[in-house]
Amino acid sequence: MGIIFLFAGLFIAIIGHWTLSVNRDSLQRVYSFRLFSRGNFQVISANLRAMTSLSQAIYEKDKEKLEEGYLHLESSYGFLISLDSELYLQGSESSLDDKLNSHDILLEKYSEILEDPFSKESYKKSLDLQKRISLMNQFLGYAESEFWKQRADDFENIRLRNQTIEKIYWTLVFSFIVALFILVYFFLERLKLEAVLEKQRLDMVANSRLAALGSFSAGIAHEINNPLTVIQWRSKSLKKNLESFYLENPKIESDLESIEKNTFRIDKIIKSIKTLSKNAEKxxxxxxxxxxxxxxxxxxxxxxxxxxxxxxxxxxxxxxxxxxxxxxxxxxxxxxxxxxxxxxxxxxxxxxxxxxxxxxxxxxxxxxxxxxxxxxxxxxxxxxxxxxxxxxxxxxxxxxxxxxxxxxxxxxxxxxxxxxxxxxxxxxxxxxxxxx
CATH class of the missing domain: 3.30.565.10 (Histidine kinase-like ATPase, C-terminal domain)
Known part of the structure; x- marks a missing residue:
């Protein structure tokens, strides 16, 4: 039973270590999802600001607004690099290399617009640039939805795994309770067995004592009864033969009566010993x-x-x-x-x-x-x-x-x-x- 409890404890330790390890990995992924979601949002937000600034600058012919849009696009590029670095640190396969190259092209296109900001050619380039930025935002939005989908799947896995762990836990608790009842049962049975053994030992000691005493008393009775019978018979014979002398010597009668009385007493003592030594259990x-x-x-x-x-x-x-x-x-x-x-x-x-x-x-x-x-x-x-x-x-x-x-x-x-x-x-x- 002790070995069973040892293996049960070892199993619980392994399950506990596995649970902590898996939950720790799941928590790391959840944290990464939050980081990626925030990064995607920042890239998309910066791209939208760049598009807005570019559109307003072309329409209003405001060069400062145009330069502001370029800065937003550069910020978006920086956020994109940070996301790519985090994917690398997490050991995940990066899917942003193409987008980084595309973003380099966007920055080049924006630089060309800055060189000749308000010409008809620049206007066409600004429309193309806005379309390219919009396509990039669509890709990042899709990536964002994929991140949330993975996050939901991971939470579902955690829920199912915790249900399995809960079942294992209650199974172990039930097993421990059953084992405890079994131990108590064996303990009580052991006490009963010890009581039986104690009684048997008591009976054995008592029977041994009574048997020894019985054997001893039987030996005494055998050794004493024969001469005692002779003494009793002789005393009765003397008493009968000496009846004519009682009147001349009364002491003879009293002596014979004393002998008869004491032999009777000896006989009673022997019977008493037999009574005490007898095993009357049956x-x-x-x-x-x-x-x-x-x-x-x-x-x-x-x-x-x-x-x-x-x-x-x-x-x-x-x-x-x-x-x-x-x-x-x-x-x-x-x-x-x-x-x-x-x-x-x-x-x-x-x-x-x-x-x-x-x-x-x-x-x-x-x-x-x-x-x-x-x-x-x-x-x-x-x-x-x-x-x-x-x-x-x-x-x-x-x-x-x-x-x-x-x-x-x-x-x-x-x-x-x-x-x-x-x-x-x-x-x-x-x-x-x-x-x-």
Missing amino acids: DQREKVLISSIRDQLNDILSPRIATDQLDYQFTSNCYEQSIYVREVQIIQVLVNLINNSLDAIATLDEKWIKVCVNLKGKNFEISVTDSGPGIPKKLQPHLFNLFFTTKSKSKENSGIGLSLSHQIIKDHNGALTYNAKSENTQFLITIPAEES
């Missing part, structure tokens, strides 16, 4: 109770909440209502937001996280709020960009959590936003309450 959406989401979050987060010693609350005005979602993905989003909050408030004196699910009109509104003071305003526009992170570089993080969460909620026809009006750090999730 899962069908289904109705999930809000209370079920609360219980799953409690199971997944309880070990870390106990370790970090913080206040965690889950509240709702619709525990028995169902939300139409991909269950695993919603859990992944909420756990990601809560983990971000845990990292953000780790060094604060006051540590609390509140998850609130409320039904407002036709939408479920889920808020995740922590005790942090909020995110700086300059960072807020970049929160959902791929690979953007506000965490310390010393921590292991990929910068895809919020971006992935944003896309998951968008796929549910909802929205994930940061609430800049909240006094504390708060993210809001809005999801339609009805199937869509």
